[in-house]
Amino acid sequence: xxxxxxxxxxxxxxxxxxxxxxxxxxxxxxxxxxxxxxxxxxxxxxxxxxxxxxxxxxxxxxxxxxxxxxxxxxxxxxxxxxxxxxxxxxxxxxxxxxxxxxxxxxxxxxxxxxxxxxxxxxxxxxxxxxxxxxxxxxxxxxxxxxxxxxxxxxxxxxxxxxxxxxxxxxxxxxxxxxxxxxxxxxxxxxxxxxxxxxxxxxxxxxxxxxxxxxxxxxxxxxxxxxxxxxxxxxxxxxxxxxxxxxxxxxxx
Numbered sequence: 367x368x369x370x371x372x373x374x375x376x377x378x379x380x381x382x383x384x385x386x387x388x389x390x391x392x393x394x395x396x397x398x399x400x401x402x403x404x405x406x407x408x409x410x411x412x413x414x415x416x417x418x419x420x421x422x423x424x425x426x427x428x429x430x431x432x433x434x435x436x437x438x439x440x441x442x443x444x445x446x447x448x449x450x451x452x453x454x455x456x457x458x459x460x461x462x463x464x465x466x467x468x469x470x471x472x473x474x475x476x477x478x479x480x481x482x483x484x485x486x487x488x489x490x491x492x493x494x495x496x497x498x499x500x501x502x503x504x505x506x507x508x509x510x511x512x513x514x515x516x517x518x519x520x521x522x523x524x525x526x527x528x529x530x531x532x533x534x535x536x537x538x539x540x541x542x543x544x545x546x547x548x549x550x551x552x553x554x555x556x557x558x559x560x561x562x563x564x565x566x567x568x569x570x571x572x573x574x575x576x577x578x579x580x581x582x583x584x585x586x587x588x589x590x591x592x593x594x595x596x597x598x599x600x601x602x603x604x605x606x607x608x609x610x611x612x613x614x615x616x617x618x
Contacts, residue, residue: 423541424507425588427469427481428517432561432572435461435487436497438529443487450566463487494529501577503559504588512547516556519581520588545585556584 381387432451434444443461446452452460463485470480483502489495499521506518520539547553560580561572570576581587 419511421508421510422477424477424505424509425481425518425539426478426505427467427483428503428505429467430503430559431465431483431485432499432501433463433485433487434499435495436499436525438494438496441493443489443493445487448561448563448566450563451561451572454566454569454572461487496527496529497523497525499523499574501561503561506541506586506588508541508547509552512549513552514543514547514556514586515552515554516584516586517559518556518586518588519560519577521578540589541586542589543586547585556586560584 430447432444432446432448434442436442442459444455444459445462447465465486466482466484468482469478470482471477472479481502483500485500500523502520502522504518504520505515507515518541561577565571
């Protein structure tokens with residue numbers, strides 16, 4: 367038998383634009399376009415393995431610090447905001463200064479840009495300072511892509527063979543990580559300080575080498591990068607840095 371003509375049978379289904387069937391039809395095509403874009407955005411580029419971005423970390427000064435001065439006779443003058451630290455010092459080593467601290471947000475973006483820290487340490491007329499060390503403690507947070515919160519210690523140390531009265535240092539505070547950080551969850555295992563009061567049980571716990579070993583074992587630490595050469599002059603020590611300004615005044 368020979369086919370002379372054929373005509374396909376076509377069926378059409380129609381409904382109101384406010385019907386559930388039409389809304390499902392419209393949502394299907396919208397999702398077909400939107401979902402791939404959202405998946406690419408949420409996964410930071412689908413198959414992207416690494417990337418570079420800039421972020422200003424949040425640094426909040428926790429009003430905790432350790433100040434140590436060394437004189438030309440080798441004696442140590444030290445003080446901390448932590449009573450447990452002060453309890454490890456002898457009466458000759460413990461010297462209580464006056465401290466004033468203020469943080470500045472210069473561009474009003476909600477992130478601290480500078481810290482003004484003034485420390486006045488009383489000295490005897492025969493004491494000459496040849497080395498100064500400051501440990502300041504911050505709560506540091508990164509949150510834009512990688513997420514991490516930690517209590518970080520920023521050490522500043524300066525020594526000279528000639529006793530000085532004023533030291534001026536200008537620089538930046540930077541946070542560096544030795545390994546990758548998760549982008550899926552906030553890492554908080556370093557929220558405990560490397561020199562927490564509860565960890566001070568003996569004199570060895572407050573030694574610089576012990577504290578620095580704890581810092582080196584962490585994935586993340588603060589460092590001070592000087593922008594200008596250090597300047598000295600003769601009755602106080604002054605240190606300034608961005609995002610912080612810090613000064614030590616040693617009054618004989």
